[in-house]
Amino acid sequence: MLEKLRAATQELHEKIEGENTADLIMKHSISVEQYKKLLLQNYVAYKITEDKIEAQLPDYTSDKTENLAKDLAELNVDLSISENYQHDFTINTDAEALGAWYVVEGSSLGGMMISKNIKECEQLSSIEEHHFFNGKRQSVDSWRKFTKDLKKKDFSAEEQTQAIEKAKETFQFFGKVFREI
Numbered sequence: 001m002l003e004k005l006r007a008a009t010q011e012l013h014e015k016i017e018g019e020n021t022a023d024l025i026m027k028h029s030i031s032v033e034q035y036k037k038l039l040l041q042n043y044v045a046y047k048i049t050e051d052k053i054e055a056q057l058p059d060y061t062s063d064k065t066e067n068l069a070k071d072l073a074e075l076n077v078d079l080s081i082s083e084n085y086q087h088d089f090t091i092n093t094d095a096e097a098l099g100a101w102y103v104v105e106g107s108s109l110g111g112m113m114i115s116k117n118i119k120e121c122e123q124l125s126s127i128e129e130h131h132f133f134n135g136k137r138q139s140v141d142s143w144r145k146f147t148k149d150l151k152k153k154d155f156s157a158e159e160q161t162q163a164i165e166k167a168k169e170t171f172q173f174f175g176k177v178f179r180e181i
Contacts, residue, residue: 001155001163002147005102008164012171017110020178025133026113028120035124036075037181039132043068044082045177048089049100049170056097062104062142067131074127081181089173091166095159098150099166103174105146108139 017023021038024030030038047065054060072079091097115135118124155163 001150001153001160002102004160005099005164005167009103009167009171012168012175013106016171016175016178019175022110022114025121026117028117028122030121031123032075032126035121035127036072036077039068039071039075040077040079040081041178041181042132043072043079044085044181045174046104047079047082048085049104049173052089052091053097053100053104056091056094057101060097060101064104064132067134070131085177088176089169093159093162095155095162096166098153099163099168100170101146102150102163102167103170105143108143111139 020041021030021034024034025038043065046062046068050060050062050065069079091100111133112135115130115133118130118133
């Protein structure tokens with residue numbers, strides 16, 4: 001199932017990556033204002049997605065939204081814009097929740113690379129602690145746990161389709177947030 005999700009979403013994943021400003025961190029040229037915007041975009045996308053996953057799968061846990069909120073609070077950024085996106089994303093089945101979860105957890109791997117480069121961003125040197133791009137190993141551990149659990153699940157053909165389509169929709173939702181905010 002993991003390979004099916006990866007193959008079905010690869011193109012969308014690359015497109016969305018190219019549409020956000022995280023590459024400015026990799027180039028060490030991001031400004032504080034651009035960083036605030038990047039964090040806010042991520043906050044909105046993760047907040048909505050994670051709330052919907054948790055509503056469908058009560059055992060779901062993640063600290064991504066919480067860490068983004070901490071970063072944004074320290075930078076005095078208003079979070080209320082997330083309310084504008086509440087109805088732009090839905091999850092109706094467990095399989096859909098797993099498809100969305102794939103996107104959420106998969107982003108942790110990219111976040112690890114970003115966290116290594118954020119220290120080199122001179123304009124962000126006044127920020128004492130990065131909560132979201134923290135480089136902590138638990139992010140990768142969450143990915144490993146997710147993939148291990150995913151491998152144990154026996155998906156019907158219909159559930160496979162639901163998970164794949166929701167993973168695609170999740171990437172599209174993230175792209176919409178990145179374009180509009």
